[in-house]
Amino acid sequence: MNTTNQHDKKLRIGVIGTGAIGVDHIRRCTHTLSGAEIVAVSDVNIDNAKKAVTPHNPNAKAYESGHDVINAENVDAVMVTSWGPTHAEYVLSAIKAGKFVFCEKPLATTIEDCDKIIQAEQAHGSRLVQVGFMRPYDKDYRALRKMIVDGAIGTPLMVHAAHRNQNVGENYVTSMAIFDTLIHELDVLRWLLDDDYISAQVIFPRQTSHTHAKLRDPQIVLLETKSGVRIDVEVFVNCQYGYDIQCSVVGEKGIVSLPDPAAVALRSDAKLCTPILTDWKERFIDAYDIEIQEFIDGCKTGKIKGPSSWNGYVAAVAAEACVKAQETQAIEAISIPERPAMYK
């Protein structure tokens, strides 16, 4: 009886960081998904938070501090969508309050902070954190994984991937190509291959004229896995032409590749054209919907299943090696500790 009531009740979410993705997740919780409502918002720029309180979220209140959102009595679960370096503080505070927390990637921008989070969560005794790695929810990445698991390409040998953004702002610097952008590949490729990384190297090709003094762009990241798979990922965040995610896995007897998003083809004026997306919000829109719905449902049943803080930690270990490799231009080792029992 109680369980049914619990499931019927809306999950009351507090959102910290009401910028691009914060507002987008508020939109999907309010208009697209079921079983949740936004009751609290905050942003270091309070005007951003106030703008996120709209007639569509009549019960939302804007707070000056993210910690007030976490500790508000009517907040059942927290969403951390502020800038990466601020995530750890809020996630730790949510764990302390015993509340479920969805944290956008990266979980934190240092291994130490990720470690504090997994220690705190283990001390709590059960999972409270879901990390915003949405690609494993994407139907095409899932199809790719199924083909690999089913043996369609034989043993995987190599991966060629590209992560291209149309452009980035002046605040985006060289290390963010790793912690902000490559972090998606660092998570999804080990899931795709069911493998772990052992080394990383970063190569800087000729620079695009569309970058700025604090950003090397593009970059090529070379990864090696325990089983010997070699991965190259081109990270090119001022590619100008669109938002483009590519991934091909080469196996002993075939290749599987991520398809381009479906788009209407136009035949006209002696040309055949299909548009390319420019905005990350559209590229993985269905995957974001599924990941957040799973978070809402998990909070309501008391058991969350999505990418864990362990996934966030492992991605950070690999990311730190890549950042070091950016500086040294050498091959850097990646050593991932034993997975704690709680995350098995």
Ligand SMILES: NC(=O)c1ccc[n+]([C@@H]2O[C@H](COP(=O)([O-])OP(=O)(O)OC[C@H]3O[C@@H](n4cnc5c(N)ncnc54)[C@H](O)[C@@H]3O)[C@@H](O)[C@H]2O)c1
């Ligand atoms: N999963 C994805 O595909 C995806 C897509 C976009 C962004 N993200 C992640 O989401 C996070 C936010 O990215 P964004 O594109 O929305 O950035 P954004 O700059 O548009 O928004 C971030 C917001 O956080 C606020 N903020 C910064 N520090 C804060 C603090 N200490 N407390 C409260 N608010 C604070 C800023 O004022 C801003 O409004 C980043 O970690 C980013 O990597 C993930």
Ligand SMILES: O[C@H]1[C@H](O)[C@@H](O)[C@H](O)[C@@H](O)[C@H]1O
């Ligand atoms: O925060 C964004 C987001 O994660 C996008 O998915 C990625 O393509 C961008 O490079 C990154 O800056």
